[in-house]
Amino acid sequence: EAGVTQSPTHLIKTRGQQATLRCSPISGHTSVYWYQQALGLGLQFLLWYDEGEERNRGNFPPRFSGRQFPNYSSELNVNALELEDSALYLCASSLxxxxxxxxxxxxxGTRLTVL
Amino acid sequence: AQTVTQSQPEMSVQEAETVTLSCTYDTSENNYYLFWYKQPPSRQMILVIRQEAYKQQNATENRFSVNFQKAAKSFSLKISDSQLGDTAMYFCAFMIGGGADGLTFGKGTHLIIQP
Known part of the structure; x- marks a missing residue:
């Protein structure tokens, strides 16, 4: 059985641009969680989607957003990129x-680098 | 809010030795779970062991065991007969039952197993 997949593996953007990260959960899982792992800040909960709805979000500004599709895959969008958004973004799935x-x-994970 | 503290940024032991990683947490919740995750250099976060707060018996998974002291809010991980493949970042994590707030992670302990 395939595990959780994320794309792309690496993403390089410049300040002010938008980044889109993708996550495919394990088959049968309805929930997707997003975490940010930034140097010095550790792992922080970003967003939780379940059954197509945003259920909860961590302490992040609104420019971090996303959605969950009918097949339960998910996108994380980061608008107006800032240098401190450079991090490893991890997705997790559960039932x-x-x-x-x-x-x-x-x-x-997806390694996002903002230049 | 929940907090998780890992006071050992890095530890190094010889192969076959036993090592204990420390973790303390703070919460006012009663229904929660505690975890130890391993993140090797490959970045994939792997669940090592979990403990339900309502269970008094300490969890054990092969060479990995925990010492769960609920009153002291302490949750340490013991690795017996350490192996080179145990070299990784280890994160202690907390989750309120259901996972609505995601996982709250400690800063991590970098464990190095020396040959």
């Missing part, structure tokens, strides 16, 4: 079942 444990399976 949401309410307030019980549901393991998150991580993809390999």
């Amino acid at each position: 949401f079942r309410g307030r019980v444990y549901n393991e998150q399976f991580f993809g390999p």
Whole structure:
């Protein structure tokens, strides 16, 4: 069974541009989580999508947005890129079942570099 | 808000030795889960072990075990008979039941296993 996939592997942009990152969850998983792993800041929760809806977001500005498609894949869009957006962006998928444990399976990440 | 603290930025041990990684957390929640994730240089985040807060028994997975002290809010990871392949970043993480707030991660411990 295929794991979580992310594309592209690397992405280089300049300040002010927009970046689009993609994530395909494990088959049967309905939830997608996005995390940012920036140097010095560690891993931070960005966004949670489930069943096509944004369910929660972390402490990030509105220029970080995304969507989840009917096939449960997801896009993360970062507008008006700033140098500090340079980071590894990790996507994780799970099967949401309410307030019980549901393991998150991580993809390999997209390395975004903003010049 | 939940916080996770890992006080050891880097540790180095010889192959076959036992090593313990420390983690403390802070929360007012009762329904939560604790995890140790491993991130090798390849970047793929892998779940090593999980602990449900309502379980008193410490979790064990082969060479990996935890010491969960709920009252002290401490969650350490013990790796027995360490192997070269254990070299990686190890992240302690916390999740409220259901995962609506995503995972909250510590800053990580870089574990180096020396031959």
